[in-house]
């Protein structure tokens with residue numbers, strides 16, 4: 001499987017060229033409003049002094065790092081502001097491979113394709129740990145694969161593409177596995193505001209020099225275009241402290257720094273957004289999940305019970321999740337999803353649908369009608 005060329009674009013282009021109206025369930029771009037305070041922050045920024053339009057600290061605006069550190073209960077020296085969780089994951093994986101003893105990265109199958117593409121780009125050996133039948137991750141399966149060759153175990157909860165959330169016991173055991181094998185647990189928590197199960201546990205709840213937590217405001221504030229994320233590394237003055245030093249250099253030499261207006265707007269939004277903003281978005285997603293899974297039930301599909309994030313992965317009887325069938329669903333039903341093969345060799349029969357469109361109800365009706373007619 002070639003993970004370096006994401007298939008998102010191929011499906012989206014096919015859908016755009018289609019001869020009919022298509023509901024886009026391919027990408028993970030939120031379709032709802034950002035916090036009001038984010039727009040305010042941007043407007044205020046536009047009227048600032050020229051000095052405020054110049055380079056911020058390479059590691060990020062100090063006030064934003066302070067705000068993040070306070071909210072996450074860590075020292076400010078552990079926080080680096082990045083160009084989204086994408087860069088945070090890159091720094092975490094690259095530095096683990098550089099500084100930990102192994103050359104291997106453990107990923108979960110099915111995988112968020114950018115992890116696998118990045119591991120390939122970094123010339124890491126990749127080992128996949130299969131998700132359980134219900135979509136979770138069994139630490140015993142990780143223990144089976146992890147070894148002194150492992151530099152990093154990369155997890156994502158709430159999960160893309162399966163929509164599951166890992167519980168506290170799982171996260172704690174995964175940190176312990178990393179500690180025992182001189183590896184880093186890289187925990188991508190970009191969907192942490194979208195947990196419907198109440199089970200989500202941040203890896204930050206375990207105090208350990210063997211974990212890196214990555215996150216961003218792309219999803220929580222519906223601003224994937226802003227590119228503001230962060231990584232929380234082990235303290236630079238403690239064990240594995242060199243990873244933060246390495247990440248700072250890598251970030252600076254690649255980007256110089258991250259966009260200042262975007263950081264300033266996020267800071268303003270963090271300080272001035274009521275928790276009800278996030279709750280309303282969760283409620284919206286819950287409604288969409290109900291509508292879509294009802295249609296999947298009607299179509300006789302098997303699916304992973306959505307507990308978090310924006311995605312549902314499903315398998316339809318007699319209709320495998322190949323690219324050909326994805327194209328058929330676009331042409332004949334007017335719904336664009338992602339083929340299972342984009343995420344996994346073992347879930348080739350599945351398809352993933354992103355629920356970030358106001359047209360989920362319509363998609364559900366189309367899906368039900370398409371499978372009813374077969």
Ligand SMILES: Cc1ncc(COP(=O)(O)O)c(C=O)c1O
Pocket residue numbers: 028083084085086087112156160188190215216217218219224228229
């Ligand atoms: C699991 C996961 N991590 C990271 C990202 C990228 O996040 P960002 O926009 O903050 O780079 C995504 C985007 O879809 C994602 O699904």
